[in-house]
Amino acid sequence: MDGKIYTQKDFDKITDRTGTESIKWDGRERVFGKADVIPLWVADMDFETPEFIRKRIAKRLEHPILGYTYRSSAFSGSFTSWVQRRHNWTIDPTWVTFMPGVVAAVSVAVLAYTKPEDEVIIQPPVYHPFYFCVEGNGRKLILNNLIHQDGRFTFDLAGLKRQITPRTKMLILSSPHNPGGTVWTPEELRGLVEVCKEHDIMIVSDEIHSDLVFSPNVHTPILKVAEDYKQGIFLTMAPSKTFNLAAMSSSIVVIPDENQRKLYENLVHTLHIGLGNVFGFEALEAAYEEGDQWLDQLMVYLTANRQLIYDFLQKEIPQVEMMVPEATYMTWLDFSKFGMTQEELTKFMIEKAGLGLNSGTQFGKGGEGFMRLNFGCPRSILELGLIQLKNALLENKLI
Ligand SMILES: Cc1ncc(COP(=O)(O)O)c(C=O)c1O
Incomplete structure (x- = not known):
């Protein structure tokens, strides 16, 4: 410290x-x-x-060998303590896994849980890489626009229900929303979960902005309102926006369902992208422990x-x-x-x-x-x- x-x-x-x-x-x-x-x-x-992050990186650099390393238990432990403190959210550390970046996590989720020609829904206007995570992977992009109402965005659930077909397998969510900065309420999120649960649609929730919430708004990790739909949730967070360390390439993926987690980890293994960067781990742990x-x-x-x-x-x-x-x-x-x-x-x-x-x-x-x-x-x-x-x-x- x-x-x-x-x-x-x-x-x-x-x-x-x-x-x-x-x-x-x-x-x-x-x-x-x-x-x-x-x-x-x-x-x-x-x-x-x-500084506490830069110091931690510098300390690791004092050891002169930078060979292969694995993530220590501090990686998931620092994160679970952080979300407990900051979001009043208790999770099992075994749900926590890794990806160098949040966009990469979204893209890998598309590959892991959908097939070519399956439909994936996004809600524009929205963070632009979501488009290529879907189309670049050969999946069909379905657009269900957000509604701009009373100075914020809200979901168009009626539009969503109309767009769903038997080929719709996933919805990608930006929560809180980029570019609007909207913090979705528990009721809004629950509405989304109910529609997706009914149609067996996986929700990929990109929560990279979740630590940067202005009072009195409160961020709700989507899993908090999806206790009955854990198998349908893939959630990703990171310290990169919060602590300005995007170049450290270290992000968190939370997958509560063991089978879904295995599917993801097998693909990560096949692509060989799960090793990470020792300085990124140090940065992430310092951020979540001392930030x-x-x-x-x-x-x-x-x-x-x-x-x-x-x-x-x-x-x-x-x-x-x-x-x-x-x-x-x-x-x-x-x-x-x-x-x-x-x-x-x-x-x-x-x-x-x-x-x-x-x-x-x-x-x-x-x-x-x-x-x-x-x-x-x-x-x-x-x-x-x-x-x-x-x-x-x-x-x-x-x-
Ligand atoms: C909603 C959202 N997701 C992901 C990212 C980028 O994440 P990463 O750099 O970890 O891929 C950003 C960056 O602007 C973002 O706004």
Whole structure:
């Protein structure tokens, strides 16, 4: 334990990420055609990965041999204690297994539990890799759009029931939701579970954003409302978003049903992708063992950043509607009142506002007129971005 108490100062600090092959910063020229946009896009944060994690990695490096290693019992134990503390969720450590990344876990689940031509449902607008996890594996993608209602998303269960056929075998869920930041209520999740249970549809629940929930919202791991449907649940979480360590490639998979777990582990074995990375294990264990105070402080900081965007838009650009996120550091902004096509909107952000944002249509149908903004950055960078946006709109006589 490093005993350090993290404060606002740790999150205000600007650390230059250029020259580290950072996708968000060094990838700007390639993605936006402009190397100087303020990058408020790809979902990692510009805060330093906490010291207690870096120290643990450094300590392991003191041993001069980096040969094959297996995961110690601390791997699953640190996770089960974490979810007990943070989500009041008790699980059996034998349910816990591994995958380098959450997207890889989703993709392997598609391969393990469905056959070619089976149908897999996703609910757009949603995190874009879900599309290729289904189509890239030769499965049929079925889209059942979310409903945008009262400033958040909700499920279209009636639409879901209409779309289900005997070939529908899986539904992939983003919980909490990316890009909307919606925290699904236990009632919403139970409604989804009931429909899927009735039709024997496996739910793959991507809960990577579950630690980043704004009070008073509470994340419900889907297994909590699926006691009677354990064989139909595949759940994945990770410390990567929470503690800003995506490059450590260490994620958690929870499969309560022994047979389903075997199917997954056999495929992981065949693909030979289950070995992992010794530094990733160290990072994950340190995060889950020591991360509470840092995360609490992060959420205080992100809450203030979220409020800053809301207040700024209300005062300066009321034409832009913000879906106030209930979780995570992304916000879904509606620019449709400006009447631009998506192409014009995207171009405007890059060329006029000097901002690198995600275009709404990247997340599929329902994303037209929207941009996703990542506010997991020091407040001074966020403020600069918002001012650039306002000035660009003023200069172009849009406000
Ligand atoms: C919903 C969701 N799932 C998965 C990921 C990425 O997970 P990984 O890097 O572990 O594949 C992200 C990253 O933005 C995400 O938002």
